[in-house]
Amino acid sequence: MKFFADTAEIADIKELAATGLLDGVTTNPSLIAKSGRDFKEVTKEICALVDGPVSAEVVALDHETMMKEAEILRKIADNVCIKVPLTIDGLKTCKALTSDGTMVNVTLCFSATQALLAAKAGATFVSPFVGRHDDNGFDGMQLIADIRLIYDNYAFETEILVASVRHGIHVLEAAKIGADVMTAPPSVIKGLFKHVLTEKGIEGFLADWAKTGQSI
């Protein structure tokens, strides 16, 4: 499963990229606003830090303007992936851009039938939001399982990008289902490295090692 960081914070992206485990980045208008940075400038910086896809989202609601925005965004770097909302105009834009070889991430997916439409539109990625789905009384992980089943039934190549990930259990369940990618805030990704028994184990080994008086 690929790991994307869901952030526009350069320091966090640098830290995660240094682990060699970061496969891409996703941003959205809220994350850009939170960063306080210029959209195009920060997207360019992020694209230079990671080899994989960097999602940059259009803000227009109509197809023509989405295409104009996508044209500007895709010129930023070769690894820009245009993010469009799961609407009729968004999917029209997805079809046009992917037919042209541009990567597209269809975002704000909340049903398996919406995901089916995204795949039919040739999306590179579809982003089902599991956390927001859970928040509204639905089962986010069931949504991922349903999409996996449908995509496998028809051998769609669209990658399932599990988004709105809130904790490690979301990551675990997504991996068990066979999702292709997950995007999570840096704090969630960093949390995956941690286990109380790992820390306790290191502490114990180092205490015993100190007794030997040796060094490596």
Ligand code: E4P
């Ligand atoms: C995905 O691409 C979105 O940026 C993101 O995962 C949304 O997550 P949220 O529900 O925590 O805002």
